[in-house]
Amino acid sequence: MQAVIPFPDISPEIFSISLFGMEFALRWYALAYIVGIVLGWRLVVMAVRRGHLWRGGEAPLSVRDIEDLLTWVILGVILGGRLGFVLFYQPGYYLQNPVEIVKVWQGGMAFHGGLLGVMLACLGFAWSRGIRFLSLADLLCMAAPVGLLLGRIANFINAELWGRPTDAPWGVVFPTAAAQDCPGVEGPCARHPSQLYEAGLEGLLLGAVILWLVWRHRALWMPGLVAGVFFIGYGLSRFVVEFFRQADAQFITPDNPMGYVVHLGNWGLSMGQLLSLPMVALGLFLLLIARRHET
Secondary structure: OOEEEEEEOOOOOEEEEOOEOOOOOOOEEHHHHHHHHHHHHHHHHHHHHHHHHHOOOOOOOOOHHHHHHHHHHHHHHHHHHHHHHHHOOHHHHHOOOOHHOOHHHHHHHHOHHHHHHHHHHHHHHHHHHHHHHHHHHHHHHHHHHHHHHHHHHHHHHHOOOOEEEOOOOEEOOOOOOOOOOOOOOOOOOOOOOOOHHHHHHHHHHHHHHHHHHHHHHHHHHHHOOHHHHHHHHHHHHHHHOOOOOOHHHOOOEEOOOOOOEEEEEOOOHHHHHHHHHHHHHHHHHHHHHHHHHOO
């Protein structure tokens, strides 16, 4: 009999209350966003206050700038993440049901869209304050792995974005009907806990590497270096995990059971892999720019 790990019985809702005939609930995913933003903000403030981390002994922006930036970042994450999901994953559905776009409480956020939204927000903020954009990008990329770690753990608790069927002893039996729809599998269907793979690679490992570079090797002295490492690290991590992650249902057909959006003979690329390749290319470009500030 195959060894499997039962899914832990954790409710997606931390607590709920009824007010004026309406039900309000705090979900793990929302808490992950809140805690990730707060911890990331405090990490950035710590870096700004430590002059030895910056060339010339002083950060190019103040703590007050960081506090003002927080609102821009929150809007970029929410608007970009939602619009990215709409455009990249289900454009046909939302074109027919445009009112559904604003219903973010029903789920549906894309990391690549959220990242693009934050980048545009930072561009606008940096231009309005006369701040070097690459230094600002480095700070945000230093903080981003914290949110990624918490967000992927919340995905696991929500029993969403699970992986492909597996007979590995660490396979998890997710409780939803969709997760148990595994053609050819008899009995409980175990899947890769791909959310935890991403939490480990994009959150713990990438975050540790970036903090080591910042605090031990003065990476912030070279604008663009931290951002370059983040884009390359995230892009490669996501590309690898996509081999174990179940493709989104709208891409899976009888003729395309793996859900590829680009076909390369018997192989192909998922949407996540396709969106990650430009991130790696951008990261390499940023590393080339950072080398100009090495001396």
